[in-house]
Amino acid sequence: MAQGERVNFKNPVICWIDERLPLFSMMHKEYAAFPTPKNFNYLWNFGALSLFMLVTMIVTGVFLAMYYTPSTDHAFNSVERIMRDVNWGWLIRYIHMNGASMFFIVVYVHIFRGMYYGSYKYPRELLWILGVIILLLMMATAFMGYVLPWGQMSFWGATVITNLFSAIPLVGNKIVTWLWGGFSVDNPTLNRFYALHYLLPFVIFGVSFLHVAALHISGSNNPLGIDVKSPKDTVPFHPYYTAKDCFGLTIFLIFFAVIIFFLPNYLGDPDNYIPANPMVTPTHIVPEWYFLPFYAILRSFTIDIHIPFTHVVLISSKLGGVILMFGAVLLMFFLPWLDRSPVRSAVFRPLYRKFFWIFVATSITLGWVGSRPPEGLPVIIGQIATAYYFVHFLIILPMLPKYEKTLPLPNSISEAVLKGR
Amino acid sequence: MKISRPLFCLLFLIIGFSTLPAHADENALAPKTPVAGWPEDGALGTYDRASLQRGFQVYKQVCSACHSLKLLAYRDLTELGFSDAEVKAIAAQVQVTDGPNDQGEMFQRPGRPSDNFIMPFPNDQAARAANGGALPPDLSLIIKARKGHEDYVYSILTGFGQTPPADEKIASGMNYNPYFAGHQIAMPPPLTDGAVTYADGTQASVEQEARDVVQFLSWASEPSLEVRHQTGIKVLLFLAVFAGIMYGVKRKVWEKLY
Numbered sequence: 027m028a029q030g031e032r033v034n035f036k037n038p039v040i041c042w043i044d045e046r047l048p049l050f051s052m053m054h055k056e057y058a059a060f061p062t063p064k065n066f067n068y069l070w071n072f073g074a075l076s077l078f079m080l081v082t083m084i085v086t087g088v089f090l091a092m093y094y095t096p097s098t099d100h101a102f103n104s105v106e107r108i109m110r111d112v113n114w115g116w117l118i119r120y121i122h123m124n125g126a127s128m129f130f131i132v133v134y135v136h137i138f139r140g141m142y143y144g145s146y147k148y149p150r151e152l153l154w155i156l157g158v159i160i161l162l163l164m165m166a167t168a169f170m171g172y173v174l175p176w177g178q179m180s181f182w183g184a185t186v187i188t189n190l191f192s193a194i195p196l197v198g199n200k201i202v203t204w205l206w207g208g209f210s211v212d213n214p215t216l217n218r219f220y221a222l223h224y225l226l227p228f229v230i231f232g233v234s235f236l237h238v239a240a241l242h243i244s245g246s247n248n249p250l251g252i253d254v255k256s257p258k259d260t261v262p263f264h265p266y267y268t269a270k271d272c273f274g275l276t277i278f279l280i281f282f283a284v285i286i287f288f289l290p291n292y293l294g295d296p297d298n299y300i301p302a303n304p305m306v307t308p309t310h311i312v313p314e315w316y317f318l319p320f321y322a323i324l325r326s327f328t329i330d331i332h333i334p335f336t337h338v339v340l341i342s343s344k345l346g347g348v349i350l351m352f353g354a355v356l357l358m359f360f361l362p363w364l365d366r367s368p369v370r371s372a373v374f375r376p377l378y379r380k381f382f383w384i385f386v387a388t389s390i391t392l393g394w395v396g397s398r399p400p401e402g403l404p405v406i407i408g409q410i411a412t413a414y415y416f417v418h419f420l421i422i423l424p425m426l427p428k429y430e431k432t433l434p435l436p437n438s439i440s441e442a443v444l445k446g447r
Numbered sequence: 448m449k450i451s452r453p454l455f456c457l458l459f460l461i462i463g464f465s466t467l468p469a470h471a472d473e474n475a476l477a478p479k480t481p482v483a484g485w486p487e488d489g490a491l492g493t494y495d496r497a498s499l500q501r502g503f504q505v506y507k508q509v510c511s512a513c514h515s516l517k518l519l520a521y522r523d524l525t526e527l528g529f530s531d532a533e534v535k536a537i538a539a540q541v542q543v544t545d546g547p548n549d550q551g552e553m554f555q556r557p558g559r560p561s562d563n564f565i566m567p568f569p570n571d572q573a574a575r576a577a578n579g580g581a582l583p584p585d586l587s588l589i590i591k592a593r594k595g596h597e598d599y600v601y602s603i604l605t606g607f608g609q610t611p612p613a614d615e616k617i618a619s620g621m622n623y624n625p626y627f628a629g630h631q632i633a634m635p636p637p638l639t640d641g642a643v644t645y646a647d648g649t650q651a652s653v654e655q656e657a658r659d660v661v662q663f664l665s666w667a668s669e670p671s672l673e674v675r676h677q678t679g680i681k682v683l684l685f686l687a688v689f690a691g692i693m694y695g696v697k698r699k700v701w702e703k704l705y
Contacts, residue, residue, distance in 0.1 A: 106518050110518065266704070287675055296592050
């Protein structure tokens with residue numbers, strides 16, 4: 027990465043190390059001098075914020091792991107011991123618990139930003155795919171982390187979600203038994219979830235490294251979506267974007283602190299303060315808010331599909347829901363090839379811009395549907411929204427370039443920036 | 448900015464959805480807030496020490512006959528304003544099973560501040576057997592573990608004594624309480640006027656007792672609330688100043704560009 031031009035450092039120790047292992051030159055090249063488009067808006071802060079949240083979660087998680095006991099008999103009480111008796115344990119635990127929500131908020135903004143400005147298009151397809159992999163890993167990590175406190179929602183959430191695999195034809199039930207390490211969600215399940223919950227963040231860290239490495243090959247996209255054409259279009263990452271990211275981070279921390287210190291249980295379900303009880307099912311099993319849109323898609327498939335004129339069920343409503351839910355995420359992998367418009371940024375795509383906001387509204391609506399009991403009007407709304415979710419990806423995006431008259435692109439970033447002033 | 452209008456619409460959508468009731472929950476009446484509100488509410492909220500001590504008295508003399516509070520230890524009571532000597536005396540009032548001793552036998556001894564609150568029943572089965580099959584829940588986290596929180600528990604405690612509508616039949620051994628899901632609760636009305644005699648002369652009405660014991664249970668659910676609020680204010684003050692500085696730094700850095 028950093029062979030060739032080495033930087034001359036004043037400090038002789040750094041010089042000595044850099045000659046043998048050019049870490050400092052690499053850091054200088056990739057983070058200090060790194061040419062970055064000069065026209066970022068504040069939405070470009072959310073990549074750095076995601077990395078900040080990942081590190082926050084790993085650090086607080088390591089401290090929690092020092093006191094947490096992964097056993098069905100002790101898990102709940104060990105979390106309460108952290109809350110009551112461990113010095114500042116409540117703070118570490120509330121940071122970690124709400125940190126999961128914050129992580130998803132910044133990552134969702136980061137993803138929608140990528141969609142709005144076409145950041146997934148050539149030459150950044152692999153960068154986008156690595157991002158979707160990170161999202162999948164985050165979902166798995168968050169789901170398993172939610173099981174660890176062993177409250178009612180932990181236990182029943184784990185039961186519902188692991189049971190989804192039973193929808194797989196023929197081998198489904200065997201897979202579920204294998205996942206559980208037994209015949210129900212129990213101590214072996216908790217133990218393996220804990221092991222994986224500790225492992226996966228480091229996998230996320232590794233994939234994030236690749237995500238950033240790929241970013242540094244293609245360079246960042248920008249709000250205009252046009253390529254960098256001359257050095258006039260860029261500024262060095264430091265101090266320009268380090269300063270801007272630090273300011274953005276502080277604003278984000280204010281929001282985070284309000285949640286931690288004044289509304290720490292607002293985003294959680296009260297039922298998870300009841301110890302897990304396999305004999306009592308909560309009235310409504312609801313996942314954490316960041317899974318609600320996917321939960322709504324899962325439950326939108328309400329009929330069994332039969333082989334015509336027989337009673338043989340081809341796709342049960344459960345299997346259909348599972349296919350739709352995983353399909354909803356997997357579809358994101360193909361986004362760079364579903365949207366063929368040569369123009370990246372929605373700023374110059376008047377039609378796409380409208381459909382983008384409809385898509386965001388659809389996602390929020392799905393989130394609301396996911397929070398409701400599956401009966402009455404929300405079911406219908408959920409089905410319409412689910413259908414639209416897929417229509418957006420599979421029909422609207424591919425068709426749009428044929429009908430859309432894009433606006434003229436500026437000649438260069440610097441020209442547009444100067445005109446804007 | 449071009450995105451401000453759609454963004455505004457989305458915020459409206461999110462706020463709209465989040466203000467809708469989360470669930471059309473069973474048929475329980477929405478919990479009511481006592482007229483005076485709760486002193487722990489709000490960013491600067493703290494517990495009312497006198498109310499906490501009275502609430503502990505209500506728990507000890509009324510609730511603890513059936514409900515455990517197993518996540519709390521007697522030493523925690525110093526936070527209610529009791530002195531170390533007072534906590535020692537409170538703990539010594541109960542008999543705790545300890546052991547095994549050198550002879551391999553379990554024995555009874557007076558409680559110490561380091562002991563957790565003793566439980567009224569040795570296990571859940573014994574609790575059910577003594578309560579007609581119903582399990583009195585542990586109260587350590589009851590305020591955090593119910594939708595409606597303080598208001599819910601207060602409403603349950605003060606919601607007895609109303610006449611059920613004609614179409615609702617109350618099963619034997621059950622009691623009518625419109626705030627409880629299904630309206631039938633196995634717990635008999637626990638509080639009565641004058642059920643306890645407060646040392647500070649406060650009139651022990653049902654509402655007052657409920658308010659005090661809910662205050663006590665709220666503290667039991669979240670003993671770190673006060674230090675959390677105080678720390679939060681300091682953190683926010685720091686961040687507000689720091690944000691100002693960082694904004695200045697950012698402006699200064701970018702100024703050079705143009």
